[in-house]
Amino acid sequence: MNNPALLLRSALYLPGSNARAIEKARRLPADVIIYDLEDAVAPQDKALARSQVMAELASRSIRQYRVVRINGMETAWHADDLDALLTAGPRTSPECGPDALLIPKVNSADDLRILQKRLNAAAGTGQSLNRRPVLWAMIETPNALLNLTSIAACAGETRLEALVLGLNDLAKETGIAQLAGRAVWQPVLTQSVIAARANGLFVLDGVCNALEDEERLLAECRQARDSGFDGKTLIHPRQIDPANEIFAPDAEALANARAIIAAFDDDANKDAGALRVNGQMAERLHLEQALALLAKANAIAQQEAFATRGD
Numbered sequence: 001m002n003n004p005a006l007l008l009r010s011a012l013y014l015p016g017s018n019a020r021a022i023e024k025a026r027r028l029p030a031d032v033i034i035y036d037l038e039d040a041v042a043p044q045d046k047a048l049a050r051s052q053v054m055a056e057l058a059s060r061s062i063r064q065y066r067v068v069r070i071n072g073m074e075t076a077w078h079a080d081d082l083d084a085l086l087t088a089g090p091r092t093s094p095e096c097g098p099d100a101l102l103i104p105k106v107n108s109a110d111d112l113r114i115l116q117k118r119l120n121a122a123a124g125t126g127q128s129l130n131r132r133p134v135l136w137a138m139i140e141t142p143n144a145l146l147n148l149t150s151i152a153a154c155a156g157e158t159r160l161e162a163l164v165l166g167l168n169d170l171a172k173e174t175g176i177a178q179l180a181g182r183a184v185w186q187p188v189l190t191q192s193v194i195a196a197r198a199n200g201l202f203v204l205d206g207v208c209n210a211l212e213d214e215e216r217l218l219a220e221c222r223q224a225r226d227s228g229f230d231g232k233t234l235i236h237p238r239q240i241d242p243a244n245e246i247f248a249p250d251a252e253a254l255a256n257a258r259a260i261i262a263a264f265d266d267d268a269n270k271d272a273g274a275l276r277v278n279g280q281m282a283e284r285l286h287l288e289q290a291l292a293l294l295a296k297a298n299a300i301a302q303q304e305a306f307a308t309r310g311d
Helices: 020-026 041-058 078-086 109-124 143-144 148-156 167-174 183-198 214-227 235-248 251-265 284-309
Strands: 010-015 032-036 065-069 099-102 132-140 160-165 204-207 231-234 274-277 280-283
Touching: 010 020, 010 235, 020 041, 032 041, 041 065, 041 078, 041 148, 078 109, 099 109, 099 160, 109 132, 109 148, 132 143, 132 148, 143 148, 148 160, 148 183, 167 183, 167 235, 183 204, 183 214, 204 214, 214 231, 214 235, 231 235, 251 274, 251 280, 251 284, 280 284
Parallel strands: 010 032, 010 231, 032 065, 065 099, 099 132, 132 160, 160 204, 204 231
Antiparallel strands: 274 280
């Protein structure tokens, strides 16, 4: 997987046309800010949103992982979005600029290949896409589900880093209801995680629309965590803390991870393939999981310390 220490527990969508929300986001504890130029922005506000987002990215160092959801490839605004990203001018700091581009309405791997070729061609003509952001693909159409395996597999040909579920659009296109518990959607959740993991990608769950129902949000976060997702996309700042807590390792899991690591670190066990730890069998694969869990916990601690300092 790319950059295993990257935290993606909470990814908050922000309308690029809302200057106040963009300003407030700098102080939010979200791991990811997704500046939205697409669904959250009315047609008459597309140019304003694009300008405000580019100004925010270029003018300051932003703590969170920065993602821009551009307009779809078949829309009238797509070319202008790319042009703004490619011709924004030199950055004053390597910390400025988007970390990833979120591509909506991806239907097939060819969509990502075409976009990657456009980005590569623009870079070859002297334009500079700052730090060449990676690609995130929205899985939000029936065709995307049918082509999920090949979409994820094109990570070998493109700079694809993550899959992001768009259940609202999928529900609209399929007529499948988003009921509490999301039992009917579980096959989609599972297959998305499997496709992502088979290709070393991150994968984020769709949003919870029930803004006033915290129990439903908590249930969806737990379901996504237990299904193997790295985090959840969000639509309101009040959803950040629950997502961060649920997608972080708990004390019991960390204690067990440390016990596994200590057991395998013992010189007496240096050649062991499997050990008994806390009444459970632990193999070398569990050691790898334990090390990854501790790395995530350390990344969270470092991020929280950074935020506390106010740097």
